[in-house]
Amino acid sequence: MGSVSNSLVLSPATQEDIPAIVDVWFDAFTQPVIGKLFPDTPGMRQWFRDCHTLDMQTKPLQKYVRVVDEDAKDAQGRPRLVAFGKWDLSTPEERGRRFPLWHIDSPFQDCENLIKGLDGERKRVMGDQKHYYLDTVGTHPNYQRRGAGSMIVKWGCDLADHDGVAAYVDASKEGAPLYKRFGFEDFSKPDEEIASMARAQRA
Ligand SMILES: CC(C)(COP(=O)(O)OP(=O)(O)OC[C@H]1O[C@@H](n2cnc3c(N)ncnc32)[C@H](O)[C@@H]1OP(=O)(O)O)[C@@H](O)C(=O)NCCC(=O)NCCS
Numbered sequence: 001m002g003s004v005s006n007s008l009v010l011s012p013a014t015q016e017d018i019p020a021i022v023d024v025w026f027d028a029f030t031q032p033v034i035g036k037l038f039p040d041t042p043g044m045r046q047w048f049r050d051c052h053t054l055d056m057q058t059k060p061l062q063k064y065v066r067v068v069d070e071d072a073k074d075a076q077g078r079p080r081l082v083a084f085g086k087w088d089l090s091t092p093e094e095r096g097r098r099f100p101l102w103h104i105d106s107p108f109q110d111c112e113n114l115i116k117g118l119d120g121e122r123k124r125v126m127g128d129q130k131h132y133y134l135d136t137v138g139t140h141p142n143y144q145r146r147g148a149g150s151m152i153v154k155w156g157c158d159l160a161d162h163d164g165v166a167a168y169v170d171a172s173k174e175g176a177p178l179y180k181r182f183g184f185e186d187f188s189k190p191d192e193e194i195a196s197m198a199r200a201q202r203a
Contacts (some may be wrong), residue, residue, distance in 0.1 A: 007071040013064035020081035028138035047103035061090040067148040083139035085152030121196040131166035171195040
């Protein structure tokens, strides 16, 4: 086990954090299937920055949190952003399209199919039950296994418990053990690549 630092601090993310959020996303989501859908090109990075800007400006129920390392500085001399998460408190109906139309570097139909499949699974598992949705969590590889992901998952679970609602996440293989520790259960159909995981409403 590497050394454990307690210099990681969670707080709300702002538009200033968007470039670092996109950088962390590309560093963290290295699965080949993701790379095919969202190739690391300058246009794709700008598309992601625009998506987050739009969401932060127009979708108040989409809550962005960041984890910074107080002991490390970025190029601007600010504490380095090492992980981020997006918890969506809205229903798919309130939210509308999860992403704007796809960037030209993405395979349009494959992206449509992915999101349609994820939304369908979410509906199948949660039905009309009120819940918060962990849309994204990612930690820079150099900072993984130091608790940043847990801080982000806990933040949304605490909010869900406070508000008396359930929670849901489309889990990657990397993320599933983390979510299990916070009480998420796997409701996937057999042989699914992405796990449909739900956490019950707490009394
Ligand atoms: C999934 C992901 C977000 C987890 O982030 P993380 O910051 O490493 O999460 P944590 O450190 O809280 O926990 C991860 C592991 O580190 C361990 N860990 C947590 N704190 C630790 C500490 N202080 N010392 C040692 N290990 C620790 C946990 O036990 C956990 O191990 P396990 O998965 O074997 O049970 C990260 O791996 C990632 O970004 N993956 C790529 C993108 C991705 O797939 N995102 C999820 C989409 S659903």
